Every structure is written in C-alpha cells, then in structure tokens.
Amino acid sequence: MSNFALMEQEFSSTLLENAVNSLSRLPGVGRKTALRFALHLLRRPEDEAAGIGEAIINLRKGIRYCSMCHNISEQEICPICSSSQRQRNVLCVVENVKDVMSVENTRQYFGLYHVLGGLISPVDGIGPDCLEIASLAERVAAGGIDEVILATGATVEADTTNFYIYRLLSRVSPDLKITQLARGVSVGDELEYTDEITLGRSISGRTPFSLG
Amino acid sequence: MSNFALMEQEFSSTLLENAVNSLSRLPGVGRKTALRFALHLLRRPEDEAAGIGEAIINLRKGIRYCSMCHNISEQEICPICSSSQRQRNVLCVVENVKDVMSVENTRQYFGLYHVLGGLISPVDGIGPDCLEIASLAERVAAGGIDEVILATGATVEADTTNFYIYRLLSRVSPDLKITQLARGVSVGDELEYTDEITLGRSISGRTPFSLG
Secondary structure (H helix, E strand, C coil): CHHHHHHHCCCCCHHHHHHHHHHCCCCCCCHHHHHHHHHHHHHCCHHHHHHHHHHHHHHHHHCEECCCCCCEECCCCCHHHHCCCCCCCEEEEECCHHHHHHHHHHCCCCCEEEECCCCCEHHHCECHHHCCCHHHHHHHHCCCCCEEEECCCCCHHHHHHHHHHHHHHHHHCCCCEEEECCCCCCCCCCHHHCCHHHHHHHHHCCCCCCCC | CHHHHHHHCCCCCHHHHHHHHHHCCCCCCCHHHHHHHHHHHHHCCHHHHHHHHHHHHHHHHHCEECCCCCCEECCCCCHHHHCCCCCCCEEEEECCHHHHHHHHHHCCCCCEEEECCCCCEHHHCECHHHCCCHHHHHHHHCCCCCEEEECCCCCHHHHHHHHHHHHHHHHHCCCCEEEECCCCCCCCCCHHHCCHHHHHHHHHCCCCCCCC
C-alpha cells in the first residue's frame, strides 16, 4: 500500500525522480531504498556524491576481461594468468568473478582459473554457447593442463553445467583429471542440523583421519 | 571472518575496487553488497550503468531547495508553495523531504510545508541553529499563518524540537494555533499488541465516534 503510494507520487524534482529510478535498478534495491540512497547523497558533500557517480561510470566503461581466464582485469592478461608463481597445469573452473575472489581468499589454491560467466540454465535460456565453455575446451586442447577442478556450487544448474563440461573435456583430452569440490559437513556445523544428502555424501566421501 | 577476508583481499582491478569503495558509502551498504552492485553493473549494458552514474552526479549538482519551505525543488519556489490550490494559512512542519512526500501521499493535507532539515539532537551536535527554525519563525512573524502543525515522529528528539519550536512561536505570535499529530492506535493494529504509552495517549485523546 505505502509502496503503491510511493510509486504513484509525483516527486517535487525530476532530478530526484531520475536518481530514484536509476538507483532502483541495482539488485535488491526497491524504490524506497533508492529514495533513501538519493536523500543520503543530497546530505553529503558534492564531491563525494560525484565520486560515487564517476566510479560507476568508469567501472563500466573501463573494465576489461582477461583474454585467458575471463576474470576482471586491467590488462589483456590478468595478474593471475601472467604470474610465474602459479601452477600452470591446474585449472579451477568457476561460475563468476566473485567465485575467483572466494577461492583466492582460502589461500589454498595456487593454479589458474577459468571463469564461465554463468551456469547452464535452460529455464533462463542460458545454453553452453552463452558461456565460456568453448574457450575452456580450447585451453585444454592446447595442452599443458593436467587437472580441471569444477569449483561450482551444489545446485541443479551447477550439476548440469559440470556434467556438460565433464563430457566435453573427456572427449577433448581423455587423460585429463577432472575433479570437483568435496561435498560434506560445513566446518563449525553440528551433525544434527546437517541435511541428509550432505551427510550422506560426507560419509561416502569420507577421508583418512587427520589432526587439523 | 569472510567479511574480514573480503576487506583484506586485493581486487583484480582498481576500477572495481574504486566502485566497491564508493558504493559502500551508501547507507546500509557494506562491502559485500557494494561488490554485488558492482558485479551487477558489469553485467548490464554500458548505457544503463552510465545512466545510474550520471543520475547521481546530476542529482547532487543540480538540486535546489525551495527558498520558502526548503523542500527539494527545481525552481526558486517549489510547486506546493507557488500553488493557488493550497491553503496558505496552514504550515505543516516536518523533519525532512521524505516526510513531505509521506504527508502528500495521505491526500489529507492541503496547506503549505516547512522542512526543518533535521531534529534538535545535542548528542549529535545538532542545535536549533543547524535547522530551518529561524526561517520558520520569520515566516510566522510575516503574518498570514493561522495554524502550525508539528508533524514529527514520536521520538525524544522530535519532542525536544517540538517543545523548542512551540516556545519560540508562542512568543513570536501569541494567537497562533499550534497543533501536533494525533498519537494513537495504528489502523489495523490489535489492542493486545499496542504499547501502554500509545494506548494511554489514545484514551486521553479519544475522539467522538464516527463511521469510517
């Protein structure tokens, strides 16, 4: 009701109206939050507000993607792909740019990446051609890759995508080792609150006991 | 933990880092949400992202305030203050621009407004001089105002501000009618869940029975 009223109302300024319309295009931001953002910006110094606007414009205009792994990059080849410190025979296949950050944050992975740019989802009209799957096959076909880690979430779309990539890469390079993330009980979780499928997978995938 | 990691991490692009730093200055937006916003903008067409950035810049650069009521306006005098359809002898005093919208949305008020730009709050260092209180007294002193409605929330700061304004305006114009919003049970609320202070006020402020 109040939301309806907000949509009906005439703003006293078209500048404010434009800002609210624009800001409400951000994910998870409705018109009420957009109005809160806009009114907050009005209370801030002009250069701070201008800085936010320019950062958005520059981001979209200036951003480039690594031509090897398709991660966000400022150069033609990203720092990870061009690093001499990384293992060049292991590829970690992830859904998006954020997942690269998540894996990097673990400090447990030292190979290269390949960013798919999404997952296969027929419902949303996303087929393998919309993703960086062909370029992944090319990288593997070019040789020098011993292992591909399918580092996706545990959703139906992820399973579909992984299965598609598995079949494709097995044909391209029959000797390639293809692995996936271990499924199991989250660190800190109690068994009582772990769902049966996860618990089942953690039993079938049990590992030798180790301290820490 | 994961938030700490996010703050520690090096972004693969300074453009992305700038955008995240800027967007996390919006109210209620942390670095995780800012990153979500930035990655969303990267997936959208360039003109949409540029449109959002420009709307923010133009908003802060172009906005003006009505010289009478201090509401956001595109002209020197806002459409409400310059309208011949509004009652010119009633002033509704509100905290901020959003409250003008809220009162307008009720379609129950046909007078003019006066936007204070905040509430008196000694804890935050906001005294009467930081607000549009002197200009309110001037408007009343100029004559032609029969009633001032103190349309604020029911907080300690609002009570303080209202009391200050009440004392000031009583001196400026002893015959002025000064009213405040009715306090009572919210429409749709059950008595069982209404707090005692609100219920007490709604009893002492009871009104003749009417249908609707």
